[in-house]
Amino acid sequence: MTTRSRLVPISLVALSLVPVVAGAFRVTELAAGAPIDDGNARFFAAPVPVVLHIVGATVYCLLGAFQFDAGLRRRRPGRHRAAGRVLIPCGLVAALSGMWMAVCYELPPVDGTGVMLLRLVVGGAMVLSIVLGFAAVRRRDFAGHRAWMMRGYALGVAAGTQAFTHLPWAVAGVAPDELGRFVAMAAGWVINLAVAEWLIRRSRRGPVPARAAVARPVG
Template sequence: MTLREWRLPAALILLGLVPVIAGAARVTELGSSPEVTPDNARFVGDPVPVVLHIVGAVIYAWLGAFQFVPSLRRRRWHRWAGRVLVPCGLTVALSGLWMTFAYDLPAHDNAIVNGERVVFGSAMAVFIVLGLAAALRRDFGPHRAWMVRAYAIGLGAGTQAFTHAPYLIASGGEQPGANGRAGLMLAGWLINLAVAEWFLRRPPRTARPRPARQPRVAAG
């Protein structure tokens, strides 16, 4: 293994750090009999989908980052990790859809935000199923493409933290309105998918040829 091949996985792990920390805080809160507030009432009343979503997302985000290590992809580890990632990714997507339809709409969201969640949650689940089907028929090019796209959607919450940051700085910490939040969330998903498409379509790296050694001339 080389240091270069670990740069992308390390960046992906860091990108997932913000939602992982937020999710861990939410699970800790739910496990401590919290006071019910407008912000957490839907989670306290029905904690199962949010706990499944958070646990699945942590495993999916961090274990999935290692699938981008070339030396690991060439080993049996890649296949075994995939057997964990597929159910975790589907859990993330389907629990997100569950929460979208079952929970009351928060005051800071609107129907546009919920529509985005339905579109991208459904797309993530479909991409994982397409990727799994491609792997089962040993069609590894499409398998890789669909799984990369699904992972890009799954890391949307990490990028959304960065799309929200400039607004929060400019507004002095004031949260955006529902339409503004919808736009910032959409930007996070679209940025990730655009980067995923660039990653999939970039030309493969070719090894630089080493200069030929010059024959040594013996001193006369």
């Protein structure tokens, strides 16, 4: 990988580190039988969905970051396709388990109904993006495939961005109220989608070279 092409996946991996580390801590807590309190009781009561969510999201965010390396796609199209076959189910598992938890787990007091509905909308949009991206590549619409997969990834990796959108409360040393939590969560998803749409529109300003298009079959 060239230095420039390496920069994008490295940046995305760095953005993913906060939720990945938090997820690893949660799985360790469940495996080790940590003391149960109001913050983790729902996870101990039904651990399967949260473990599926963490594993799916971790693979989706970390492996998915390297799908954005254009040089790697051109040199190793088979690797890009193989990664895509892993990423599609992982992304779907992450989104669907997140939606399940939003509905079936007891709501934390700070989240409220607004955040629950927001999670459902975003989870549904992520599932739709992945499905449309897969459908696009099946009909060899590589530009559409890339666009939809970028949108799905932007939604999936937003937990990293949300660590920054919560910074004002962290700096102030206070917990956000329900409205603040809703705004911080929504801002993370909106920022990521805005960046993804900007990149998609930028890539469509010129024709996609045939060789590059062939290198984008899945993922």
